[in-house]
Amino acid sequence: MSPLRRSKHCVYDLKYHFVWIPKYRKEVLKSRVASRMREIFGEIAEQYEIEIDTMEVMDDHVHLFLSVPPKYSPAVVVQRIKSISAKIIFREFPEIKKSLWGGELWNDGYFVRSVGDKVTAEVIRKYIKYQHNEQIGFEF
Secondary structure (H helix, E strand, O other): OOOOOOOOOOEOOOOOEEEEEHHHOOOOOOOOHHHHHHHHHHHHHOOOOOEEEEEEEOOOOOEEEHHHHHHHHHHHHHHHHHHHHHHHHHHOHHHHHHHOOOOOOOOOOEEEEOOOOOOHHHHHHHHHHHHOOOOOOOOO
């Protein structure tokens, strides 16, 4: 993955680590379902210009490490991925819906953390603090 990505009006490096679980943390993401889920995540990413750095679909949770265009907030990214993937999975694997009492695939919550390669929070703090000091050169 290249460090900087470009869109029509900006250059960016926005990476997020997302984790979420199926409703009731049920172990429904097994074998064929997990394999299909990986494909679906790839299709959604391509549709929304999102780059998947790393992905893991476990029996009872999902990890996605994504590079996301700035036009999408983390909340929008999660909402779209969860919504689209649930519709497809329920259509292709109707038996899963029966094992989830509420008829929803994903739990409402999620974890997200912004992630940088070389640019840590401390590097940004130092850059801002010393930006007028020409003796200190920071490169991003």
